[in-house]
Each structure stands twice: as structure tokens, then as C-alpha cells.
Amino acid sequence: MAATIQNDDVKQKDAGRAVVVAVTTRAVFESGAEDGDGEDVYGMGVAFPLLQALQRVNERLLEGNPAESLLFDVVLIATDSQQQQHSSRIISSTRHYGLEVSRFCFSGQEDFIESLLQNKVQLFLSTDRKEALQASQKGVLSALLDRQAAPSEQLRVVLCGDAVVRPDAGPAPPSRPAAQSFSAQLGEMRRRFGALDSPLSIVLLTSSGGGESAGAALRTLRSRGLSVDEAYCLAGAPRSPILSLLRPHFLLSEGAIGLED
Template sequence: MVSTIQNTDVKQVRLPREGLCYVGLSNKDRQKDADRAVVVAVTSRAVFESGADGDDVYGMGVAFPLLQALQRVNERLLEENPAESLLFDVVLITTDSQQQQQSSRIISSTRHYGLEVSRFCFSSEEDFVEGLQKNNVQLFLSTDRNEAPQASQKGVLSALLDRQEAPSEQLRVMFCGDAVNRPDTGPMPASRQAAQSFSAQLGEMRQRFGMSDSPLSIVLMTSHGGRDSCGGALRTLRSRGVNVDEAYCLAGAPRSPILSVVRPHFLLSDDFSALED
């Protein structure tokens, strides 16, 4: 068990064995439909950087722009349709023992920066995957190269966060075309099923916006193969309802020049490669 401190400003909605979870009371959170919301979990140590002991709030971490971008997509979706139920639902998960001892500081930091986080979950490093499953997480994002594969092996779609600066005003998701093209040679792994489901939801979100001024950009990149490989990945994504904004066929060329321009928040792949050569 992990001890937690309840934030009196939020409503407790679940008590898994790993610790308490809390849900915020903002109007946007009330509109989220549990059956339609796209639940994204991010590690708190990626969102916040530890500051001096006397500070009331943590500093901004590498994932901070990501949370702002997710929030921007929600805001624009609700501007288009106030009754929209297909929204991102963000969970912060904490396994770091030092941050767990300062759980109230994590909650107050979120409030200080105006981040819309629905739930704060605290678990041990051994039980964090069970925490993801209990919260019906559809995408887990971390900067830890060990955590992402662990979650994926248990069927939770996972990706490594990029450490380069990414925009906060637009969510940029990159699909690895080589993974999209990978044939199904047997029973489909749970993680791949999760990837197809998530991509379909992302594609549906993207369809809510026009070609220009969209808060969500979907990019396809194939590192190997020629035009046929890229075309096959495009057709596969379209069959799932995903229309991409940009597509790059590298045919073995270095990825860094494209990545430095596109600046995606994360890459959806099977091998958890970082967004670097």
C-alpha cells in the first residue's frame, strides 16, 4: 500500500489497492463520458521537475507542453460542440517515492499551472501497470525506457515521450509506418489491438476539425522501404478512419531533419525507439 494525501478540492472516485485516485470538479471534467473519453496517463516526474524544498510547486518538466496540447484539443472540441464527449481524460501516475511523499504538492502544482488532470494515482513501481489497467488507460506516456515496454507487455498502449521541445498549442502525434505495415502473423497482441483502437479514436477527433488551424496534427513516417511502403501505411490508417496531415517516406534516410521540423510529442511504434537517430 502507498499512503496518499487527499486533496479536499477534488472528489475521490476510486480507491484501487495501490492508492487513492481523485477526479477534478471542473466543468470540462463533468462533461467527460467514461465510455467515450480517451484516457491518457502520464508519469508525474515527466510533467514536473523537482524544485527546491521550500517551493510550493514543482517546476515544469518535459511533458508539460504535452498536457497543455491535450487540454487545447479538449477546449477546441468543446468550442465546436459543447456536448462533445470524445475528449482526452488525463491521469497523472506517480511511482517516485519522493514525489509520493509530497502528493499534495503534485496536486497543488497542477492547480497552480491550470492543468486539467482528472486523476492523480500513486502506486509502487511494481504495481504501476495494474494502476493503469484499473483506470482504463488507453495510452501511457513516460520518459522511462523500462516502464513503457512493461506496460505494453500487459496490453496497455505505451510510448516514450520526446525530450526535445514540442509545441503546447498543437498536439502532434507521429505514427511509425513500419509498425503500421507489420503483418498480423497470428493472434493479435493486446497492445496492437489497443493501438488500433486508439488510432481510430484519434482519427475521429481529427475529423472534428478542418484542414487548417487544427489543434491536432497526425503525421506518418516510414523509415524503411519506398513509396509503396508509405502508401500501404496510409491505406491502412485510412481504413481505421485516420487521415494524416503529413507523410514522410525516408527510405533509410536519417530521421533527425524531419523530426526537428515536425517536433512530435511522441512516436507510436512497436519498438519504443526514441525520436532520434
């Protein structure tokens, strides 16, 4: 049975405005590792820089407006049975590293989707492709995390423009409405910052088609209230080289997709 524990160490976000992001504890902490000081806390996993980047965006938003309510609301979800048995260690590890996590969810593989829905998660991030696909099929926007940790100074998000350009190519994924809603919220956040020194960078990437496809994707995103910092049109070329340079924390489409696809 799924259980949710509120973190009283942090101020809870506005439920009506916050952008709820759930990350698996398996991605944030390494189960078999301890921190460098030998304390009884987990070592840092691949998603650790992501949480720091999300926290940095929140800090900058609050610097600009202390009453800001459009903030990232981070939820850690444990689907690994071993980590569930050490829930206190997960909580103490979060406190040890100073991570701003609002809630902890402990659920099995059979009911983690229930935890996502109950917490009104708008983006689910995992290193497990099966989990990401399961969540996406239930209408929760999901993405695979990059196993090569990206920098924490700036949250870097890559949007796959191909699904935006051809929304009617094949059946619509259940998570498409969630993807469109999340992009609008992301765009609203980005508008809070100037062109320079932004803690949030949004990049559009179109894999197929030429400049016209990229232009169509840009116009569609702008109509949803989202402007991007950079845009790349690959025209059929492999995207691995550009992704290795951009080093995004994750790549978003209107379904579940990974950086290695």
C-alpha cells in the first residue's frame, strides 16, 4: 500500500500553482553508497544535480518575488523495495544534502502510479524505462533521466519538436494534454527571467524535416505561451552529438522518451 509522508522541514508549496515533479529515490540516491563523510546517508545519484537545478530555479523566482507561487514542488517516490525498508535513511539523506523535497512517497511497483495521481504529479522522472512508459500510459507526463549527470547551475530541458509539428501522426499518447499543460507552465516560469543569466534554459530539437518543420514547431510552442532559448533542426541527422553538447537533464516529448532514443 502506498504511503506519503510530508516533509515538515520545508515550506509546502501552493497546491493550486506549483508544478509537481516526482523523481524516483533510486535516481537521486545510490543505495549501495554513502556520502564522502561516512555518515549513514546515501551517496548522490544521477538525479542529484537535477534536484539542485530545480531548487535553484525556485530560489531565483523567490528572489524576484518573495510571494511567487509558481514554483517546482518536488516529490521523491520510492519504488525499490530495498529503499522502502530504509525510509528514514532516505529522509535523513534529503535533510543532510539540503534538498528541498516536499513529500516522500513509498509504494511498490504495483501501485506507484496511484501515488503519482494522488499527488497530482505533472512530470515523472525515472531512470527506468518501464516505469516511465507505465506512467505515460496513465496520462502522466514522463521522461527518462540522463545517466550522465548534467550540471546543476542551470535547469536544461530539451523539447522534442517532431510530435509538436505532426500532432496527428498516429494515435495521440495519453500524456499529450499533460505535456501541453507542462510546457505552458514552463514557459510562464521562463518569462520570469531575462535573456541572460537565466537558471532555466529551454531548447527545441526537431529530428526530421527541414527549417519549415522547426519554424512550425516554434510557432506552435509560442501559441502555447512557450518561447525557447535555442532551436536546432537536425534534418534526419543523429541527435546524440548535439545532446552530448547540450547536456540536458531530460528530454520531453508528448509521450515517454529518453535521451538515448
